Amino acid sequence: MNRYQDQAVAVTGAVQGLARAMAERFAAEGATVALADREGEAVAKAAEALGANSRADAVDVSSSAAVEAWIADLDRTYGRIDALVGNAGIIRDNRAEDISDDDWQAVLDVNISGAFYGARAVLPVMRRRNYDRILSFSSMSWRGNFGQANYVAAKAGVVGLTRALALETARQGITVNAIAPGLIETPMLASINDRARDKLTAKIAMRHTGDPTNIAEAAAFLCSPTARYITGVVLDVDGGIGIGSSIR
Ligand SMILES: NC(=O)c1ccc[n+]([C@@H]2O[C@H](COP(=O)([O-])OP(=O)(O)OC[C@H]3O[C@@H](n4cnc5c(N)ncnc54)[C@H](O)[C@@H]3O)[C@@H](O)[C@H]2O)c1
Structure with missing residues (x-):
């Protein structure tokens, strides 16, 4: 498929x-891919590995000024931004009474403010064209998860943000959706201990964790022209963990 040719x-x-898998998928289908991360050197290497049709920028998504400057530069360079994938996220897990002000604020700043700043900056570019896609990252945790009050609040916020933005953009042909991943094998998942990981895997209806390519497939569909009548949706890509208990 070549759904992203010239995009x-x-x-x-x-x-x-997840971002690496998504970037590879978009690039494989013809897209020029602009990568942004707070880790400037690492993102430059990621873009190099992705190939000629990519660029890298050091951007901290929790800075509205940095995000606005990045989007403005992409607009100047490409004259369009067909899809914005707001994937940056962090966890700082603890029981609520042990979450410091810093860990509360940092998780909200990256996961929810980052998604908002990106969408707010890109909307004027997208409204020029009567087309375009915004995809944000929630989590299966948005419904509630022990020891993650900060992350849950932020990821539930992403659900609300997605639905509100979808209403404000639908008449311009812009779609706004979110993916709520389950347990997917990335460095983020590697940071949880083996005991927690085993307990969580036992709750997945399919009884195994997911691969980043599972998320890339969903993202490549939701951001494609084919998905033009889907907006305001939070798509669970989670092996069934979000359905409910699968313990027999
Ligand atoms: N992996 C999972 O199982 C899982 C499950 C549910 C939700 N998610 C969500 O999916 C998204 C991607 O997760 P992942 O597992 O690939 O995470 P990851 O930790 O492997 O990668 C996150 C990336 O975000 C970057 N980042 C962090 N803070 C940033 C900032 N302020 N500005 C710019 N970049 C920043 C990091 O440098 C890193 O490259 C996140 O939003 C995460 O919350 C992941």
Whole structure:
């Protein structure tokens, strides 16, 4: 398939994990891919590995000024941004009473403010064309998860943001959706301990974790022209963990 021929796709949090798989998929289907990450050197290497039709920028998504400057530069360079994938995310897990102000604020700044700043900056570019896609990253955790009050609040915020933006953009042919991944094998998942990981895997209806390419497939569909009548949706890509208990 070549659904992204002549398109410019922008991805945040783009050094590793889900973003790497998505960037490879968009590039394989013909897109020029703009990668942004707070880790400047690492994102430059990621773009180099991706190939000629890519660029790298050091951008901290929790800075509205940095995000606005990045989007403005992409607009100047490409004259269009067909899809913005707001993927950057962090966790700082703890029981609520042990979450410091810093860990509360940092998780909200990256996961929800980052998604908002990207969407707010890109909308004027997208409204010029009566087309375009915004895809944000929620999590299966948005419904509630022990020890993640900050992350849950942020990822539930992404659901609300997605639905509100979808209403404000639908008449311009812009779609705004989110993916809620389950347990996917990335460096983020590697940071949880083996005991927690085994307990969580036992709750997945399919009884195994996911691969970043599972998310890339969903993203490549939702951001494609084919998905033009889908907006305001939060797509669970989670092996069934979000359905409910599968313990027999
Ligand atoms: N992996 C999973 O199982 C899983 C599950 C649910 C949701 N998610 C969500 O999917 C997204 C990607 O997850 P992942 O597993 O690939 O994560 P990851 O930790 O492997 O990668 C996250 C990337 O975001 C970058 N980043 C962090 N803070 C940033 C900032 N302020 N500005 C710019 N870049 C920043 C990091 O440098 C890193 O490259 C995140 O939003 C995450 O919350 C992941």
